Amino acid sequence: MASTLVELCGLISSSVATVDARCKALSRTYPNLNNPTNPAEDESVVQDTEIVEAASIALAAASQLIAHLQLPARSVLETSLSFLVSAAMGVVTASATAEIIREAGPQGCHINDIAKKNGMDPMKIGKLQYTAIDSNKFTVPTARVLRPLATQHIFREVSPDVFAHNRISAMLDTGKSSQAVLDAPEDKHQGAKGFAAIIELNTDETFKAGAYIQDVVIKAPPENEADELDTPLNRAFNTHVGLFSWFERPENRVRFRRFGMAMDAGRRVSPPGSASQRFNWSALPERTLIVDVGAGIGSFSLAIAKANPKLRFMMQDRASVIEEGKEYWEKELPGAAASGRVSFQAHDFFSSQPIKDAGIFLISRICHDWSDSYVLKILKHLRNAAQPTTKLMIQERIIPFVCGEDESYRHIPGAMPNTTPPKPLLANMGSIVPYLIDMQMMALLSGSERTLPHYWRLTKEAGWEIEEVYRAGNDPMNQLVLRPI
Numbered sequence: 001m002a003s004t005l006v007e008l009c010g011l012i013s014s015s016v017a018t019v020d021a022r023c024k025a026l027s028r029t030y031p032n033l034n035n036p037t038n039p040a041e042d043e044s045v046v047q048d049t050e051i052v053e054a055a056s057i058a059l060a061a062a063s064q065l066i067a068h069l070q071l072p073a074r075s076v077l078e079t080s081l082s083f084l085v086s087a088a089m090g091v092v093t094a095s096a097t098a099e100i101i102r103e104a105g106p107q108g109c110h111i112n113d114i115a116k117k118n119g120m121d122p123m124k125i126g127k128l129q130y131t132a133i134d135s136n137k138f139t140v141p142t143a144r145v146l147r148p149l150a151t152q153h154i155f156r157e158v159s160p161d162v163f164a165h166n167r168i169s170a171m172l173d174t175g176k177s178s179q180a181v182l183d184a185p186e187d188k189h190q191g192a193k194g195f196a197a198i199i200e201l202n203t204d205e206t207f208k209a210g211a212y213i214q215d216v217v218i219k220a221p222p223e224n225e226a227d228e229l230d231t232p233l234n235r236a237f238n239t240h241v242g243l244f245s246w247f248e249r250p251e252n253r254v255r256f257r258r259f260g261m262a263m264d265a266g267r268r269v270s271p272p273g274s275a276s277q278r279f280n281w282s283a284l285p286e287r288t289l290i291v292d293v294g295a296g297i298g299s300f301s302l303a304i305a306k307a308n309p310k311l312r313f314m315m316q317d318r319a320s321v322i323e324e325g326k327e328y329w330e331k332e333l334p335g336a337a338a339s340g341r342v343s344f345q346a347h348d349f350f351s352s353q354p355i356k357d358a359g360i361f362l363i364s365r366i367c368h369d370w371s372d373s374y375v376l377k378i379l380k381h382l383r384n385a386a387q388p389t390t391k392l393m394i395q396e397r398i399i400p401f402v403c404g405e406d407e408s409y410r411h412i413p414g415a416m417p418n419t420t421p422p423k424p425l426l427a428n429m430g431s432i433v434p435y436l437i438d439m440q441m442m443a444l445l446s447g448s449e450r451t452l453p454h455y456w457r458l459t460k461e462a463g464w465e466i467e468e469v470y471r472a473g474n475d476p477m478n479q480l481v482l483r484p485i
């Protein structure tokens, strides 16, 4: 019998051979890591279903191989210090470094030239969140944050102190001019391409709050609900309000706008054919009303609305967010509001639900923001407003067990994952992101991602029963469709 090392190598080589053969069949080449140009053309091939499946096996096997081969002491050392990689990324995104390096072109940019753009003018630097002012002080930190990133294949050091983009670092670039980003950081993400907004949410408030997780978790459990507002975020930013109220403070204007764009970027992470497209929206009766509860700016509903012109939508959220949503829809689907296809309502989902004729109550990425007692309140208000035919759709990550799913839920259509990974891979294919997002919820909100059994119990208590689960390949975003009981 082959050793585990040989088995893992075998999976890597057979999967890479599949990727290569599929690229040839499509007359395409797999994107070159060092080439950040023309991402739209390059990236489409990596979303081919066969390539996605083969690549995910190669990736799972490669990281498992590293775990086997690596000295345990080095593994724990690297992991325990990896928060500093986030810190490095935070400096890059807060200093327009990604934009400056792009403007220099493929030959790269010397750290002194980066500093001339983002470090020479003390007035402009004053608008940012770091203190380095003169170029001598600034250039050294620039190289020091770029080098660990380049070692993780995020940027390239093409010659001493000269850094260029690659396919991964290009994701940090808003695509705007560095001057525009430095002049108006509050507008940086509006209409920008890429995922800079989501990266900044991670490297700013999540990073800082994350440092306090152990202090908050290792303490006596809260005696009453109000104590739940002692979140890691509360401690990190010395505040006593919840995340969404905190966002609305004038000093958090940049963070508030960035959060809206980060939610939009999060939706775009889902590959085509993702769970959002699996549910058959077009089979709903004409003029069905979809009430998007806690809609944010409504980017998820917008995608459904564009593909299904006969459906009606209502966006509900906090008043301040609803105003952003109106602007967004008018730009993305002009006339939809005027014709009544979409309406907007400021509504607190912890109060009685005013809409009684919904075809679907949609709650996307809401449950994970709250602990169980709060989710129960939201679900019960929706249950009280539901007709017998109303469905509830919960769009969330379903947290996989590392060891494979609980078979006692096999009776629910779609509950089990579509594929079983080949041995000796972990049942969750080594994908850590869902668990990190769960911890992000812990850091920012006392919220939680949940397993399927957890959702089953929680929704039952609120008067709903899971009828079907829509999963899509490797897309972590799943949909639970529930009926009132």
Ligand SMILES: C[S@@+](CC[C@H](N)C(=O)[O-])C[C@H]1O[C@@H](n2cnc3c(N)ncnc32)[C@H](O)[C@@H]1O
Residues within 6 Å of the ligand: 244, 263, 264, 293, 294, 295, 296, 297, 298, 299, 300, 316, 317, 318, 321, 347, 348, 349, 350, 363, 364, 365, 366, 369
């Ligand atoms: C994680 S975002 C999800 C947004 C959107 N559903 C999506 O999937 O893109 C959570 C949303 O809940 C909203 N929210 C928070 N507390 C709320 C409340 N009490 N009533 C209504 N909406 C609320 C926030 O303003 C935010 O837009």
